Amino acid sequence: MTIGCLVPSLANPVFAEAVQGVQETLSGTGHQLLIASSNYDGNADNEAIATLVAKEVDGLIVTMVAPERSVALKQARSRGLPVSLMFHDPVDGFLTAHVDNFEAAREVARRFADLGHRNTAFLALRFSSSDRSRNRYAGFHAECRARGLPDPALIELGEAEVNTPELLAEILATLGAVTAIFASNDFLAIAVQKAARLMGKSVPQDLSVVGFDGIEIGRLLDVPLATIETAPDAMGRQAAQTLLDMLQGKVCVQRPPLSFDFRAGATLGCPRTESRDDDQVASWPPSVPSLKTDLKQG
Template sequence: METFPYRRVEQVKAKVTIKDVARRAGCGIATASRVLNNSGPASADVRSRVQKAAQDLGFSFSALGRALQSSRSMTVGCLVPSLANPVFAEAVQGLQTVLAGTGYQLLIASSNYDGAADNDAIATLIAKEVDGLIVTMVAPEHSAALALARTRGIPVALMFHDPVAGLPSAHVDNGAAAREVARRFGDLGHRRTAFLALRFASSDRSRNRYAGFLAECRLRGLPDPVLIELTETEANTPERLAQTLAALPDLTAIFASNDFLAIAVQKAARLLGWRVPRDLSVVGFDGIEIGRLLDVPLATIETEPAAMGRQAALTLLDLLQGGAPVQLPPLPFTFRAGATLAPPRADRRDDDRVAPRPPSVLSLKTDLKQG
């Protein structure tokens, strides 16, 4: 890793903060943090100015830690729904990259998508006197524990959530991404589509994706997509999901609210004897790496979870240095074509015809046992 001059300074003045460096360099605090921590892009000119300002002022992140040690715990609390989901694990890695070298330690909690567990975890982190919070949770705008944190002056940054009033969030535009999926479906001739979701009522990300998908379908004069809300059992049991799909035999394309659900759809389709994408097109959301490794690589909206983590951490560092909450633009997304998206079969594209109902899951199981 490149070593900058400011790291070689032995005598520092505790009163110097990163805000002083940013002011002298003529840039924002988040930009100065990225340069000094070597954790994000910056132009050569800005990088040079920040490094010179830090050297002139005798600033280092370790000096920041010593300056604040007496009045702060130098810990940051992080709450995510699950670390088993690689999307959230990558985001945590991203924020750890930024916090490394700042003197802050990360305390991590997970809630398994449970609102009560969210509040309990945040209450515990508050009790441990964290200096700031970075969270992804069920409903930040309605969380009593999060409201308590804000009342106590604890800075909060969100990840993955669309912006919430007063809480800056590192996110992608879920509605815009979902519109892109609807455009892809429409351009290929799909009319009978569905949106598949788990925890729809408690996930603002899922609801906003559906809203964007629905809006673009209506804009194109397409029928409203079917909203399929799965239970945990249905999502985790291919046979149960196959039963759900079997009840909707005229569907030609499904947009799943995350990649794991999209992969589950492919499994359920195989149980019904459907081939993806010949009989059913499937698109996911997130762009997890395993989707590339499938026999039929998954078409999906690809995001950058690590970048979300880095942006959330930089935002929180800015808040910890006294900056005002500023909502940054959404992070970019891309559509990864994969191989699970194709035009619908002719006999499924004609509005006046309905494809034959596939065999039931029960008959499939019987056939397998007899075979």
């Protein structure tokens, strides 16, 4: 009567809220929850799953680097252990509780375009290991193209750049005519705001910033964060209910994506008039990586 739950981090309130949703659904069912975290590390994912399986859990609820490539997860399923995913976009062979990252990112591009932004960038941490981040960039890129805008610059950051505002400011300074940044999560968007201040830029007058997730602290900033607001607690509840249905032998199908909202905040505004001068637009983009083949195409 135990359920294993693996998330990348409990320090991130998005995952903590999802775990709370799992606990709420399991309450009263007699199941106890065993929680593990992997710090976004694929090897740690496999080790955590192996440990949970060794403890003879009845099922797994997981968010991990790459569930479709995890050897430990494949072994768990071969033993008949039911698995329910959270946050991941649909993966063949798995049921998942998720938001449509591709469509949510398109909404960000629409907001930028409607306000007159042309030169944009997408900033991500762990881009290569996160299907969520990759699909957000794919949706953002697709809508920019649909609107006739230049391709957004893709900037993959390391931990050092995110945790050191001076380093992040140096990277932002290379973006030239960029007037709007879409960050792959709210923590990164908040870091961008601080780095912009170090550069002497004002948000949103000089640089608009939009995040993703809708963490509560974003509302409490001096300049409240514009972001895609999701419901991680609902994601946890849905993932847990799916797993309970599996344990009861019910026929389960992939459910539609959970809803998202655009929280307007105060970090999104019109670009300054001079930021759209022909000379600046002509110099765009500084460098744009090609889309990876596993991205969704718009």
